[in-house]
Amino acid sequence: MSGAPEHDAVEATKEDSILTEAARTTRSSSGSDATEGDDARANGDANLNTNKCTIRFGGLIAVNELNMNVREGEIYGLIGPNGAGKTTIFNLLTGVYKPTSGAIYFQGKRIDGLRPYEIASRGISRTFQNIRLFPSMSVLENVMTACHIHAKQSLFDAVVRTPRFGRDEAEHRDYCLELLGIFDLARYKDEGGTSLPYGNQRRLEIVRALATRPKLLLLDEPAAGMNPSEAMDLMALIRKIRDRFGLTILLVEHNMKVVMGVCERIQVVDYGKSIALGLPEQIKNDPKVIEAYLGD
Amino acid sequence: MPTFVKRLLFAVLVIVVLLGLNAMLSTQGLFGFGLDDYYARLLTFIGINIILAVSLNLINGFTGQFSIGHAGFMAIGAYVSAYLTVYHAPNWEPALAGVVGADAAHVLIFVVAILAGGLATALAGLVVGIPSLRLRGDYLAIVTLGFAEIIRIVILNIDKVGGATGLTVPGYTNFVWVGIFAVITIVVVHNIVRSDTGRALVSIREDELAAEAMGINTTRYKVLSFVISSAFAGIAGVLFAHYNKFLSTADFTFLRSFEIIIMIVLGGMGSITGAILGAAVITILPEALRQLPTIALFGQEFNFADLRLVIYAALLIVIMLTRPQGVLGTREFGMSWLRRAQKRPAGDEAVGASPGVPIAERDATKNDPVKEVENK
Numbered sequence: 001m002s003g004a005p006e007h008d009a010v011e012a013t014k015e016d017s018i019l020t021e022a023a024r025t026t027r028s029s030s031g032s033d034a035t036e037g038d039d040a041r042a043n044g045d046a047n048l049n050t051n052k053c054t055i056r057f058g059g060l061i062a063v064n065e066l067n068m069n070v071r072e073g074e075i076y077g078l079i080g081p082n083g084a085g086k087t088t089i090f091n092l093l094t095g096v097y098k099p100t101s102g103a104i105y106f107q108g109k110r111i112d113g114l115r116p117y118e119i120a121s122r123g124i125s126r127t128f129q130n131i132r133l134f135p136s137m138s139v140l141e142n143v144m145t146a147c148h149i150h151a152k153q154s155l156f157d158a159v160v161r162t163p164r165f166g167r168d169e170a171e172h173r174d175y176c177l178e179l180l181g182i183f184d185l186a187r188y189k190d191e192g193g194t195s196l197p198y199g200n201q202r203r204l205e206i207v208r209a210l211a212t213r214p215k216l217l218l219l220d221e222p223a224a225g226m227n228p229s230e231a232m233d234l235m236a237l238i239r240k241i242r243d244r245f246g247l248t249i250l251l252v253e254h255n256m257k258v259v260m261g262v263c264e265r266i267q268v269v270d271y272g273k274s275i276a277l278g279l280p281e282q283i284k285n286d287p288k289v290i291e292a293y294l295g296d
Numbered sequence: 297m298p299t300f301v302k303r304l305l306f307a308v309l310v311i312v313v314l315l316g317l318n319a320m321l322s323t324q325g326l327f328g329f330g331l332d333d334y335y336a337r338l339l340t341f342i343g344i345n346i347i348l349a350v351s352l353n354l355i356n357g358f359t360g361q362f363s364i365g366h367a368g369f370m371a372i373g374a375y376v377s378a379y380l381t382v383y384h385a386p387n388w389e390p391a392l393a394g395v396v397g398a399d400a401a402h403v404l405i406f407v408v409a410i411l412a413g414g415l416a417t418a419l420a421g422l423v424v425g426i427p428s429l430r431l432r433g434d435y436l437a438i439v440t441l442g443f444a445e446i447i448r449i450v451i452l453n454i455d456k457v458g459g460a461t462g463l464t465v466p467g468y469t470n471f472v473w474v475g476i477f478a479v480i481t482i483v484v485v486h487n488i489v490r491s492d493t494g495r496a497l498v499s500i501r502e503d504e505l506a507a508e509a510m511g512i513n514t515t516r517y518k519v520l521s522f523v524i525s526s527a528f529a530g531i532a533g534v535l536f537a538h539y540n541k542f543l544s545t546a547d548f549t550f551l552r553s554f555e556i557i558i559m560i561v562l563g564g565m566g567s568i569t570g571a572i573l574g575a576a577v578i579t580i581l582p583e584a585l586r587q588l589p590t591i592a593l594f595g596q597e598f599n600f601a602d603l604r605l606v607i608y609a610a611l612l613i614v615i616m617l618t619r620p621q622g623v624l625g626t627r628e629f630g631m632s633w634l635r636r637a638q639k640r641p642a643g644d645e646a647v648g649a650s651p652g653v654p655i656a657e658r659d660a661t662k663n664d665p666v667k668e669v670e671n672k
Contacts, residue, residue, distance in 0.1 A: 094509060096505070115508070115513075116505075116508040116509050117508050117509075117510075117511050117512055117513045117514070120508075120509055120510060120511035121511045125509070125510075126509055128505075128506065128509075132503050132505065132506040133503075133506075134498065134499050134502035134503055134506065134507075135502055135503075136498065136501075136502060136566070136626050137495070137498065137499070137502065141495060141498075144492075144495060145495040145496065145498075145499045145507070145510060145512075146510040146511070147492070148492055148495070148496055148510060148511050148512050149510075149511040151492040153491065153492055155488070155491075155493055155520070157491075158487055158488055158490075158491030158492065158493055158494075159484050159487050159488060160487075161299075161487060165491065168492070169491070169492075172492075208510065209510075212510055212511050
């Protein structure tokens with residue numbers, strides 16, 4: 001394609017307009033936070049790490065002394081057979097569950113035990129394995145709801161419709177439309193979120209997660225239910241959003257093509273324990289991983 | 297400032313319409329058009345029920361938390377304000393009248409009573425809401441039902457406010473007061489729903505887990521919605537007390553709560569215009585039934601108005617079978633609804649975004665509006 005370099009140039013200018021200050025500052029500030037007191041245990045260049053994180057449900061140990069170390073700006077894959085505890089790990093990271101023992105650090109600060117909305121406001125956003133859009137809201141409203149953390153309007157502003165309310169709403173609306181535009185969803189802005197085709201609903205969920213302006217994006221089986229060509233699109237999309245928004249991405253996925261194609265490092269869990277960690281090539285040939293997936 | 301002028305005009309219009317209606321309802325009528333006291337009473341009760349239904353819809357319809365104790369909050373507002381106007385207003389009024397004049401003193405005292413009733417109820421809402429809204433599920437329904445009955449029984453045992461004999465209250469309320477507060481309730485709820493707060497509330501109704509993951513403090517917003525809803529119920533209670541001129545705990549039984557719920561279920565949970573419609577229909581229905589002739593059943597004479605609870609139940613069953621979301625569902629009836637039917641959704645072109653080709657497949661050489669915009 002002869003036009004490719006031009007295309008990139010256009011993309012770059014667009015990127016500048018959409019990159020928020022939050023996303024820009026992420027890369028520069030994360031290292032400095034990591035040296036404070038109790039938080040010193042957190043790895044310096046790590047965006048997210050867990051230290052012997054464990055959760056028990058009665059007698060079942062769903063996640064067992066898991067150590068994770070996700071570096072700033074990488075695409076990190078978390079894989080494992082069904083029931084290995086991947087989604088439980090996501091729920092631990094996002095505050096849905098509190099670990100029974102161990103610690104979770106994000107950008108050098110401890111986040112285990114915080115409520116999910118507090119974790120979201122620190123810059124971790126997620127999508128869900130079974131899509132959880134807000135059914136009665138339009139596409140645009142779904143995304144604007146996620147701007148809540150950055151809303152400057154108070155209840156009083158809303159009730160008496162102050163100029164600040166108008167500015168705040170317009171700002172979020174523009175930002176969300178720009179985001180939707182990047183994902184080719186802007187034309188559906190007034191349609192019901194759940195009336196979109198499946199693939200678009202998945203993308204809309206990613207847009208909604210991005211609207212919280214996260215530093216770390218957790219994708220829970222983003223390729224679930226997608227056909228091979230949709231999955232290919234998704235891989236390109238994941239790379240693109242990482243580059244454009246300066247994100248770190250952690251994804252759980254069953255589709256090996258996607259995992260091997262997009263992840264820079266992969267960690268394999270089985271029965272809640274980490275059994276392998278490395279580059280896609282190493283993981284592919286690791287006998288322990290093959291055993292976990294194929295059995296003895 | 298155009299918006300300021302627009303709002304001022306809106307307020308003036310509302311007051312003129314209300315005063316006009318009020319004049320029509322008085323004995324001499326407006327330009328010869330007059331309605332008798334019966335209709336004045338009916339319209340006033342519609343107004344009070346609109347305040348109740350629209351406010352209950354904020355917590356039940358928009359936030360999706362089922363409260364069935366609205367009559368209890370109404371009772372708190374009614375009795376707190378009645379205590380002030382019965383025991384304290386007679387002392388304050390002459391003193392105030394000396395400073396601002398008799399009419400203004402009258403208005404001021406009632407405004408204070410309304411604010412006191414609203415604030416006391418908001419406080420009660422906070423006390424009830426914080427423990428019960430921290431939990432997910434139907435705890436709020438159970439707690440509010442119990443709370444409303446407790447409030448009623450407690451009031452029944454306070455002799456100072458009449459206890460079982462009831463309390464005679466000065467008649468401060470007229471149609472204009474009710475109209476103004478009905479409009480305030482509608483405007484406030486409308487403005488809350490169409491804001492960041494409103495989106496947070498609706499997201500809690502739709503998917504609490506996803507709402508929390510998007511950074512919304514769900515407990516805080518549930519309590520906020522519940523407190524605002526309670527405060528307006530209290531104000532409705534104040535207006536009711538000073539219109540009825542007599543307070544008795546029999547007016548605040550759980551049947552009253554259910555009546556308000558029926559209004560919003562009928563009109564549409566999550567629709568302000570639906571709640572208004574429901575309030576009007578449920579207020580008029582018993583009166584309309586009263587016009588019908590009595591029927592003989594099982595050797596007994598029955599008036600249809602006596603059978604209204606049976607009719608409510610039948611109505612609810614019919615609605616649940618045919619239109620479970622209520623007449624309007626979550627939609628609003630209004631100009632924008634009519635306009636939306638004609639307008640096509642604005643496409644990507646409107647926002648300068650790219651057409652519907654997945655990003656990975658997009659060919660930079662053709663059909664890229666981003667580039668086209670850049671080139672212009």
